[in-house]
Amino acid sequence: MIFRRVIAVFLLAMGKFVKNRKVSELREGDGVDDIFFVKFKKGVSSYVGGFSFELTLSDASGKNIDYKYWGGKDEIKVKALYDSIYPDSIVRVQGKISSYKGRFQLSANEPAVVEVLREGQYDDADFVKPAKRDVDTMYVELLRAVASVKHPKLKVLLEGVFNDKELAAKFKKHPGAITIHHNWTGGLLQHTLEVLSYCATSLENFPTLDRDVMYAGALLHDIGKLDELAVTSRIKGTKKGQLTGHLVLGSVFVSNKCDEVGLEETVKDKLLHILVSHHGKPEFGSPKEPMFPEAVVVYYADELSAKVAEVLDFVEDSKLETEDDFMYHKRYAKNILLK
Amino acid sequence: MIFRRVIAVFLLAMGKFVKNRKVSELREGDGVDDIFFVKFKKGVSSYVGGFSFELTLSDASGKNIDYKYWGGKDEIKVKALYDSIYPDSIVRVQGKISSYKGRFQLSANEPAVVEVLREGQYDDADFVKPAKRDVDTMYVELLRAVASVKHPKLKVLLEGVFNDKELAAKFKKHPGAITIHHNWTGGLLQHTLEVLSYCATSLENFPTLDRDVMYAGALLHDIGKLDELAVTSRIKGTKKGQLTGHLVLGSVFVSNKCDEVGLEETVKDKLLHILVSHHGKPEFGSPKEPMFPEAVVVYYADELSAKVAEVLDFVEDSKLETEDDFMYHKRYAKNILLK
Amino acid sequence: MIFRRVIAVFLLAMGKFVKNRKVSELREGDGVDDIFFVKFKKGVSSYVGGFSFELTLSDASGKNIDYKYWGGKDEIKVKALYDSIYPDSIVRVQGKISSYKGRFQLSANEPAVVEVLREGQYDDADFVKPAKRDVDTMYVELLRAVASVKHPKLKVLLEGVFNDKELAAKFKKHPGAITIHHNWTGGLLQHTLEVLSYCATSLENFPTLDRDVMYAGALLHDIGKLDELAVTSRIKGTKKGQLTGHLVLGSVFVSNKCDEVGLEETVKDKLLHILVSHHGKPEFGSPKEPMFPEAVVVYYADELSAKVAEVLDFVEDSKLETEDDFMYHKRYAKNILLK
Amino acid sequence: MIFRRVIAVFLLAMGKFVKNRKVSELREGDGVDDIFFVKFKKGVSSYVGGFSFELTLSDASGKNIDYKYWGGKDEIKVKALYDSIYPDSIVRVQGKISSYKGRFQLSANEPAVVEVLREGQYDDADFVKPAKRDVDTMYVELLRAVASVKHPKLKVLLEGVFNDKELAAKFKKHPGAITIHHNWTGGLLQHTLEVLSYCATSLENFPTLDRDVMYAGALLHDIGKLDELAVTSRIKGTKKGQLTGHLVLGSVFVSNKCDEVGLEETVKDKLLHILVSHHGKPEFGSPKEPMFPEAVVVYYADELSAKVAEVLDFVEDSKLETEDDFMYHKRYAKNILLK
Amino acid sequence: MIFRRVIAVFLLAMGKFVKNRKVSELREGDGVDDIFFVKFKKGVSSYVGGFSFELTLSDASGKNIDYKYWGGKDEIKVKALYDSIYPDSIVRVQGKISSYKGRFQLSANEPAVVEVLREGQYDDADFVKPAKRDVDTMYVELLRAVASVKHPKLKVLLEGVFNDKELAAKFKKHPGAITIHHNWTGGLLQHTLEVLSYCATSLENFPTLDRDVMYAGALLHDIGKLDELAVTSRIKGTKKGQLTGHLVLGSVFVSNKCDEVGLEETVKDKLLHILVSHHGKPEFGSPKEPMFPEAVVVYYADELSAKVAEVLDFVEDSKLETEDDFMYHKRYAKNILLK
Amino acid sequence: MIFRRVIAVFLLAMGKFVKNRKVSELREGDGVDDIFFVKFKKGVSSYVGGFSFELTLSDASGKNIDYKYWGGKDEIKVKALYDSIYPDSIVRVQGKISSYKGRFQLSANEPAVVEVLREGQYDDADFVKPAKRDVDTMYVELLRAVASVKHPKLKVLLEGVFNDKELAAKFKKHPGAITIHHNWTGGLLQHTLEVLSYCATSLENFPTLDRDVMYAGALLHDIGKLDELAVTSRIKGTKKGQLTGHLVLGSVFVSNKCDEVGLEETVKDKLLHILVSHHGKPEFGSPKEPMFPEAVVVYYADELSAKVAEVLDFVEDSKLETEDDFMYHKRYAKNILLK
Secondary structure (H helix, E strand, O other), X not given: OOOOEEOOOEEOOOOEEOOOOOHHHOOOOOEEEEEEEEEEEEEEEEEOOEEEEEEEEEOOOOOEEXXXXXXXXXXXXXXXHHHOOOOOOEEXXXXXXXXEOOEEEEEEEXXXXXXXXXOOOOOHHXXXXXXXXXXXXXXXXXXXXXHOOOOHHHHHHHHHHHOOHHHHHHHHHXXXXXXXXXXXXXXXXXXXXXXXXXXXXXXXXXXXXXXXXXXXXXXXXXXXXXXXXEEXXXXXXXXXXXXXXXXXXXXXXXXXXXXXXXXXXXXXXXXXXXXXXXXXXXXXXXXXXXXXHHHHHHHHHHHHHHHHHHHHHHHHHHHHHOOOOEEEEOOOOEEEEOO | OOOOEXXXXXXXXXXXXXXXXXXXXXXXXXXXXXXXXXXXEEEXXXXXXXXXXXXXXXXXXXXXXXXXXXXOOOHHHHHHHHHOOOOOOEEEEEEEEEEEOOEEEEEEEOOOOEEEEOOOOOOHHHOOOOOOOOHHHHHHHHHHHHHOOOOHHHHHHHHHHHOOHHXXXXXXXXXXXXXXXXXXXXXXXXXXXXXXXXXXXXXHHOOOXXXXXXXXXXXXXXXXXXXXXXXXXXXXEOHHHHHHHHHHXXXXXXXXXXXXXXXXXXHHHHHHHHHHHOOOOHHHOOXXXXXXXXXXXXXXXXXXXXXXXXXXXXXXXXHHXXXXXXXXEOOXXXXXXXX | OOOOXXXXXXXXXXXXXXXXXXXXXXXXXXXXXXXXXXXXXXXXXXXOOEEEEEEEEEOOOOOEEEEXXXXXXXXXXXXXXXXXXXXXXXXXXXXXXXXXOOEEEEEEEOOOOEEEEOOOOOOHHHOOOOOOOOHHHHHHHHHHHXXXXXXXXXXXXXXXHHOOHHHHHHHHHOOOOOOOOOOOOOHHHHHHHHHHHHHHHHHHXXXXXXXXXXXXXXXXXXXXXXXXXXXXXXXXXXXXXXXXXHHHHHHHHHHHHXXXXXXXXXXXXXXXXXXXXXXXXHHHOOOOOOOOHHHHHXXXXXXXXXXXXXXXXXXXXXXXXXXXXXXEEXXXXXEEEOO | OOOOEEOOEEEOOOOEEEOOOOHHHOOOOOEEEEEXXXXXXXXXXXXXXXXXXXXXXXXXXXXXXXXXXXXXXXXXXXXXXXXXXXXXXXXXXXXXXXXXOOEEEEEEEOOOXXXXXXXXXXXXXXXOOOOOOOHHHHHHHHHHHHHOOOOHHHHHHHHHHHOOHHHHHHHHHOOOOOOOOOOOOOHHHHHHHHHHHHHHHHXXXXXXXXXXXXXXXXXXXXXXXXXXXXXXXXXEEOHHHHHHHHHHHHHHHHHHHHHHHOOOHHHHHHHHHHXXXXXXXXXXXXXXXXXXXXXXXXXXXXXXXXXXXXXXXXXXXXXXXXXXXXXXXXXXXXXXXXX | OOOOEEOOEEEOOOOEEEOOOOHHHOOOOOEEEXXXXXXXXXXXXXXXXXXXXXXXXXXXXXXXXXXXXXXOOOHHHHHHHHHOOOOOOEEEEEEEEEEEOOEEEEEEEOOOOEEEEOOOOOOHHHOOOOOOXXXXXXXXXXXXXXXXXXXXXXXXXXXXXXOOHHHHHHHHHOOOXXXXXXXXXXXXXXXXXXXXXXXXXXXXXXXXXXXXXXXXXXXXXXXXXXXXXXXXXXXXXXXXXXXXXXXXXXXXXXXXXXXXXXXXXXXXXXXXXXXXXXXXXXXXXXXXXXXXXXXXHHHHXXXXXXXXXXXXXXXXXXXXXXXXXXXXXXXOOEEEEOO | OOOOEEOOEEEOOOOEEEOOOOHHHOOOOOEEEEEEEEEEEEEEEEEOOEEEEEEXXXXXXXXXXXXXXXXXXXHHHHHHHHHOOOOOOEEEEEXXXXXXXXXXXXXXXXXXXXXXXXXXXXXXXXXXXXXXXXXHHHHHHHHHHHHOOOOHHHHHHHHHHHOOHHHHHHHHHOOOOOOOOOOOOOHHHHHHHHHHHHHHHHHHHOOOOOXXXXXXXXXXXXXXXXXXXXXXXXXXXXXXXXXXXXXXXXXXXXXXXXXXXXXXXXXXXXXXXXXXXXXOOHHHOOOOXXXXXXXXXXXXXXXXXXXXXXXXXXXXXXXXXXXXXXXXXXXXXXXXXXX
């Protein structure tokens, strides 16, 4: 067996540590000197040699690895080290991969390095899954959809929103969800374009649909996710996101934008309705069900984009873990066919 | 049998017609000259003697009566009269009560009076159920609750809302719902006080509750109903109310008020959550379920006030219609005991 | 008032009666001599002048009109006439439109014509809603989709099915449902193309989808409707359709076709699964939920096509009946916005 | 690190061991000589040094701690010791606290003391959470409510029940539930008073409510819990409680009491209905939903008291375990906000 | 057309009127002098000739017929006649059958006879559907099942219940439900025997079942229906039945019987559980689901007996009304095949 | 303590290893040389002495035991051994039973035997639970039911199916389900007979039922399970079974058999409906609910047989694991009483 040594290279010029190998690529026996984010802290224990602690580490691969630090007898020192680490901290750690109960574990003995990095010392992209398509290209496509809207005030509203530099920068990188679907850099943008693509097809099938209202609804339907999700070293729900949700956060945002541009009440009501109803049913979080055709389209377009993406990802991930024909999907409570 | 003649008295001094007898008080054989609002229009028909039309009339008693106008052979004249009437019009009509299939019917032969009144010619109070308690007294109680809030910015926010003259005038008279509960002048105000009363009792039982957040939540929980319901000659859902609902309309309103007074994010999040979650479950229209104790209190307090009021009204109304022990409640899909 | 006389023109050359005006176009006072199909028979009654009977008539407009035949005192004759008429009979009737309780009614006095037509004396197209797009054009599009499939045996299977002349003739004209959506000549074909269009868009969004399986599934997903629905003078559910449903009828059909061409078990299993799961959830009639991405696509594509078509039709129909902003949709148990 | 030694003091005068420190207060390194109750037995195993066994211990704090006894090579002796212990036994044990996988563990080596105590050797109060309010004061309040009932036979019935010395003694100490809410000495009593307090407030809001029926219903609504729950060294469901439930057990009890005092059938029916319907919905265990206003009040009052107590306790407990903003509540399947 | 005259024959010897023809046998043109029970009263109206009133009449056939009494101008006299009639009154009426809107109607002109009969003037059997099997034979079968129980105290309990003469007399005649299934004289007894027959078959399939507990549970499972349903001239729910239900009424009864014979707690708990759980699920009214095999058997045996009886009756009744293949079953919300 | 040595005896004559003791009979300290099937593979780990792997083993007792193989330092050799083993392999292993965390564990040190057996080297009956009744006797009973059918073509159909030697051989041994009920050799056959027994009893209770259709439906209702489940060394769902289910697989099979014998459409439709509806409700996997009495019988008969068998087995199994009164049944989400 050949031990491969994995080294975290400090890029002097950029002042940054770069991620070397993904968690999903680590193998038994590997020596590790790499950067991770801290998902959970699991407490300090005593053992015969002194005091140890455990962490769960992760990175953009979405896979976790347990980390065990075997410190010495100086309890205060080990505790201080442990206390310096917070959930979502980015840490540089050295150690070695072993397997325990069939799962890999990264372990290290004092005085191996466990070091919390400051913002700027690492690249965010190492900790959130990378975009599947180029975000700038996608944003151009989105702006083309904005430009195609003919209703004057709706167009002003949409341009005001999507030409805003700060919002654009955020929208380009934002994920579409925490774990379920489009949970990568640019995921929200890609999801929005997919929803638009089903709207376009619907327009070909049903030419009497109101294109402008439908497109505006599709473009803005998940805008509240900018406030609902926060991307630090990983994607997390914000407090306000958990307490009120992106439907209401988005409604407040869009309602105010409508008032700013003086949008007609009739169109404003429809636009807000699309936001409020785009989860389709109360049990999925929509206080109102879709009440007109364009809202029906956005609801199903959203489902199609999200559900297909989710199942495709689930199949891809599961194939790495099993050679069985099926994998059980807990939240769906059903088996998914893998081949 | 003695026919009682019911006359609409034109109060010259005030320039107003006053309602004489409620629909619920009309009896077979009564002659009628009174004012009603038009609930439904039911079309023009031809009959042997010419052209007739039908309306359904109602008033603050909440009871309906069918109205049949037997016009002459001049179709254009009858149609013109019919077309001058709109749903929610207030009309003065003359006619006589008969019974048809066990239901009362008001009928009139041309040239009996059917006259659409203009705003100002009648008193709104005749067409929405009257307040059960004095609205000014109740509003004083509400302001006392506002004044009892200690958190400085919450207090400023609440005072800003409830001392606003226009809003106060509207809030005093607004009903709590279209038909289900507290559907009378001042119903929203009375319901809000009842919710507050259960919050107060909860505070005695559970002194660790955050009084200020809970009271602010209770005071504002149904504020969106000011936009969701409109009171013309009867209580109706507004278009925006139907499309987005009072939870979202209220959230937009309160969110902006929070920003105006610079409320701390933590408190704002809680306040909005109480609004968003006060229906308790997604299937009742809340995109989020109550997530902290004060939100739990407001949810159940809202239920207690609404459900008890509804069942009490249902019992009272049903007793007028039957001597049976039970009356079937359609929306609840269960029998209610009447005695 | 001007009475317009509507005459059923007997096209001698073709030996056919042609429909003159749709039920939806009839107005009070119109004289009528036209053909309809019989939706319900409502029994014979006696009246002062003798014996009368009632029918409910309809045509391709989907609207109903009550028909009242005032026969003479010869009970046996009136009964004989009544007994000659069956539900789904095509009848030629003469009469006049009046309105009763705000609804139109067609009435006739003996000896007005009430005549049951034989097949061949009328054109089916008068009794089922006409195609919205040219059925031959659409079928060409469908065959193009068949031709685009690359998997050899799947292609043979699909060509075997869709090049079959008898099936093709039936498929071109078949409706997609009885009343809910695509309930017109060619509705099934148009619906199938719409489902395919959403599959195509999904393929652009998610290029790893298995195009051939997805297209074959989309093409065949509703094939069981050919047995589930029968088109006589109106669309009806067949007995076998009611007892087993198009999912199972289609599965039996496709299973046998797979065996004929010797399709690999893996692909056959997937194809049958798409049929069986395309209603998405058990409560919508699918014994299995979609278990792989292509089945997920077909499910949502089917929903999108069906639901948008249904709501658009509902809006269009409702606008003819009301000027209100909303119309209550019973099966959905919610209001639909009309403008 | 300073090891604190915790000693179980045998109070000679009273012949009782007293609890020294709660499980929730134990810390790594503590020496322990204290009394606990046995929640689970987990079996005997062999290890290199002989035979060991494990127990889960608990006390009134509601927290558990795993206990590991490392016995010697005499298997029969270790087994005999293990077999002398039953679930719900009160044991005195000596040992020391260590941490294992981030959880505390209490372990002891033979010949440390593991001794089963007999009833009388310990104080029950050490093993059920203590009352939050003085039970005698609360019972006086309850009797005041009984005394306020005016309906003669209802009053006799209630006095007969609550003045019964045996029942009073039991009712004073009984908990309101096993784990969910009011699970402490006097919890049932405190819960009953809370329900009464919401009834009183309801009476102020809705003066037409029948005070006597409502109060009697509130006082007796959970009386079946006296049979449904048993308090030994911990709160447990009884066999009859699990098989029939407190609604039915209470109904049998109250039905017989009604017959004893000769209560009018009308009032008896209402009283039983309040018991039977006080869970509000079939899915919560009520075979009948509340059918009159007083039953509606008792249902929601019960919910308010129980749910607020539960969430408040959950927040308090969770704060001890995490510094996160939210804690997931499994049975509710939602996050609860902690700050 | 030949008018058949139907005469109510007063049996002088017995002092009773006997029912002549069932409602279901009446045909247009029939003259009627027969006895019915009054299902609904529908109010007094004025018409050109004076005052009329309407009733809905019924009998053991379960079919209804509307009755219209055209009285003279003496309002007080007509009202007095109307007021002498109560729901559930047995009336002798004279009149003639006509058809109105396709439904039969029985009408009479003053001074035709409308006479309320006193108990004793008619035979109950004319107003509740007759037994399908001989009730005495069936009761012998039931007593044989009682005798077969071996557990001494259970046997004493069952004998005490079923040998009680008063109870036996009632049990023999009692129906199994108001309308849904076994709604005929002796229906409860027949249903109980059917449940027993499935228990017997289960015992053959699963010989380890506890025969005595299962049989006792089956024999007593619906005993509460003796109190829940009352048979006057028709089957009605009692007030206590509606408010508490036969599960709880039966539990109270059986619980007391258990105590009388000193049944062991273990067996009593099981017996009560079978009663309480025999509707299988909370949503069907059982506060507990079946928790042991014998309770599972009784639940499904009850379902089998009830559901098959209901569907068979539905098919039989529907065939009289339609020649269609299917009839829609409202409560089941599905079509039932009729042939 | 006496160590019992358990030896796998190689039956030379038959060339087979025979199972010695069931997993459920193994006790701590036992030496083991026996055959098992492999349920799960749990990976290779390194430990101080080299490389180890874990398996979960099982047999016809349905109980599992963890197996730990402590190999030497030659990683390649241990991996090769591990890789030679597949889920469902039958293995002969030597080792010794110890207990770990209260659970038994079978462990072995290199060079203990771990040997994968080929088909023919073991007897299937050792790995699937044995029949509870003699399968040949049961099949005779089934053929008697076939012979009792009078409808000529149905009889031909049933004889064609059940006299087929290959099918008969399979049907005799097939289990009724994977784990839930009748999961033993001949379970499907025994279940089918139980369903027939409830049909027979139903016929006595309701003589108008169509015996032939009901019996044919009962005999064929689970025929699709022959394709849905596969029995190797254990019972597994097949891929096609998971993707389409036995309702649809059975429908395809029966539909073709109907066509072969030329069964009347009316009877075929009914037969297929019984298959399709025999799970009773969509949420249990039936796309159609039972629509005629015979289908209702088969549905409830299937439930009775399955549910009683399941609960009886659950009680029997649970008694081996606990002395508590109750055991929690996860899938049912309720407690089951054990005594």
